[in-house]
Amino acid sequence: MSYYFTILSPTDVPLFNIAFGTSKSGGDGIARFRFPDTAQYMNQFIIHSSLDMVEEAQWMNGNMYLKHIDTYPPASAYISAFLTPSGARFLLLHQPPHAAGPNANAGGGGGGGGIGGSSSILGGSFAAGSSAARASASSIAANPTSPQTEEAVRQFMAEVYENYVKTVMNPFYRQGMEIRSAVFRSRVTAAGRKWL
Amino acid sequence: MAQPPPRHATMLSLSNSNSNSNSHSNLSSTTTISTPQTQTHLPTPSQSSTGLRVPSNRKTIYDRHLNRSRNAELSRASFAFLFGEMVTYAQRRVTGIQDLERRLNEQGYPLGLRLLDLLFYRTVTGSSSSSALSSSSSTSASPPNRPLRILPLLHLIHGPLWRLLFTRPADALEHSVSPDTPNEYMITDNDPLVNTYISVPKEMSMLNCAAFVAGIIEGVCDGCGFEAKVTAHNQPTEMWPSRTIFLLRFGESVMEREKVLERAGVK
Numbered sequence: 001m002s003y004y005f006t007i008l009s010p011t012d013v014p015l016f017n018i019a020f021g022t023s024k025s026g027g028d029g030i031a032r033f034r035f036p037d038t039a040q041y042m043n044q045f046i047i048h049s050s051l052d053m054v055e056e057a058q059w060m061n062g063n064m065y066l067k068h069i070d071t072y073p074p075a076s077a078y079i080s081a082f083l084t085p086s087g088a089r090f091l092l093l094h095q096p097p098h099a100a101g102p103n104a105n106a107g108g109g110g111g112g113g114g115i116g117g118s119s120s121i122l123g124g125s126f127a128a129g130s131s132a133a134r135a136s137a138s139s140i141a142a143n144p145t146s147p148q149t150e151e152a153v154r155q156f157m158a159e160v161y162e163n164y165v166k167t168v169m170n171p172f173y174r175q176g177m178e179i180r181s182a183v184f185r186s187r188v189t190a191a192g193r194k195w196l
Numbered sequence: 197m198a199q200p201p202p203r204h205a206t207m208l209s210l211s212n213s214n215s216n217s218n219s220h221s222n223l224s225s226t227t228t229i230s231t232p233q234t235q236t237h238l239p240t241p242s243q244s245s246t247g248l249r250v251p252s253n254r255k256t257i258y259d260r261h262l263n264r265s266r267n268a269e270l271s272r273a274s275f276a277f278l279f280g281e282m283v284t285y286a287q288r289r290v291t292g293i294q295d296l297e298r299r300l301n302e303q304g305y306p307l308g309l310r311l312l313d314l315l316f317y318r319t320v321t322g323s324s325s326s327s328a329l330s331s332s333s334s335t336s337a338s339p340p341n342r343p344l345r346i347l348p349l350l351h352l353i354h355g356p357l358w359r360l361l362f363t364r365p366a367d368a369l370e371h372s373v374s375p376d377t378p379n380e381y382m383i384t385d386n387d388p389l390v391n392t393y394i395s396v397p398k399e400m401s402m403l404n405c406a407a408f409v410a411g412i413i414e415g416v417c418d419g420c421g422f423e424a425k426v427t428a429h430n431q432p433t434e435m436w437p438s439r440t441i442f443l444l445r446f447g448e449s450v451m452e453r454e455k456v457l458e459r460a461g462v463k
């Protein structure tokens with residue numbers, strides 16, 4: 001599973017973003033998106049396009065964690081959202097690994113070309129990868145909409161929120177400023193390692 | 197001119213270490229900051245190469261727990277001094293009372309945005325511990341909801357926010373009775389803490405330094421997505437000479453959304 005996490009200010013200014021991979025079931029925490037060539041801008045594009053859904057759900061649902069709100073099937077990207085009371089948006093894009101999936105292949109016909117290209121990168125460890133995927137069939141990676149995943153994402157968001165509040169409480173931080181703190185980044189990475 | 201401010205100098209020396217040729221050509225015009233400066237600061241780049249300076253006890257703000265100061269109380273005397281100084285600061289070069297109140301309001305606004313996040317964080321994590329937060333954490337298991345309608349927002353300000361700031365709820369919450377102004381709400385504080393040690397001169401009798409608190413309220417409203425203008429007004433009674441009314445005027449967009457949400461049955 002690969003993740004792309006971003007924080008947007010109430011006025012849609014990106015404050016923070018990070019890409020990482022799963023650390024569960026033998027993952028090494030490095031993001032391996034399906035289309036590595038275009039992932040950098042496509043992830044941003046996909047995640048920002050879900051803002052419309054967030055703004056619709058925002059006024060119908062008073063929870064801070066809005067759960068899984070959007071899916072982009074061509075890249076099988078799932079987006080979960082968390083809203084802070086002061087209007088900042090935490091968006092997490094998660095993409096299950098294609099090694100995990102005959103079921104994923106059946107869904108995304110358009111992804112076929114890309115899979116061939118990127119699996120050659122992982123080709124050496126394919127056997128090991130598939131055994132790991134089988135072991136974790138019930139874990140977070142295999143099923144991005146399961147209750148377990150929702151719970152893990154919620155925990156992750158809650159931990160990031162705690163660190164975000166600490167950032168905001170810093171007297172030198174003004175709302176809408178980019179979060180550049182290296183400590184914050186390492187905290188988010190640690191939260192990702194812990195929950196996702 | 198003769199002595200460059202030290203901060204400026206370190207900045208220049210840092211940029212020097214990054215891109216030598218570029219900043220040197222820039223430096224040539226300001227001859228006061230010459231090579232000795234850069235040489236004395238040469239050891240610094242090796243330390244600051246990580247780009248992070250950590251306090252000597254190795255604890256950053258991220259290592260502190262947000263609930264640490266939750267039940268701590270601030271000295272009232274130091275608050276009075278600090279607030280008095282803030283008013284003095286805001287009073288410099290103002291054109292009138294309105295301008296002064298606007299400045300106090302602007303000082304409070306960012307505070308409101310912060311308090312909002314802190315308040316929610318504390319109600320989420322602190323609901324297990326028995327504390328004075330009652331209204332929003334009565335359903336202790338589930339985290340509190342973001343306010344979607346005006347009334348929950350006002351209750352949030354009237355109760356939890358006031359308790360966070362002044363350890364007691366506000367004294368009254370009213371809706372404007374006039375049909376022309378359905379967007380006006382009033383929150384009353386009989387004895388605002390900020391005005392306790394402030395005696396306003398007679399010629400400025402209109403001034404209410406609780407404009408600072410009004411700014412905090414405005415920050416909270418804005419943060420929640422309710423565009424509003426908040427002002428503080430004196431309304432003394434015999435029993436409460438410093439009674440203050442905070443007038444909240446919500447914007448049209450908020451009132452429109454309020455109607456839509458009411459039809460959709462959102463509470």
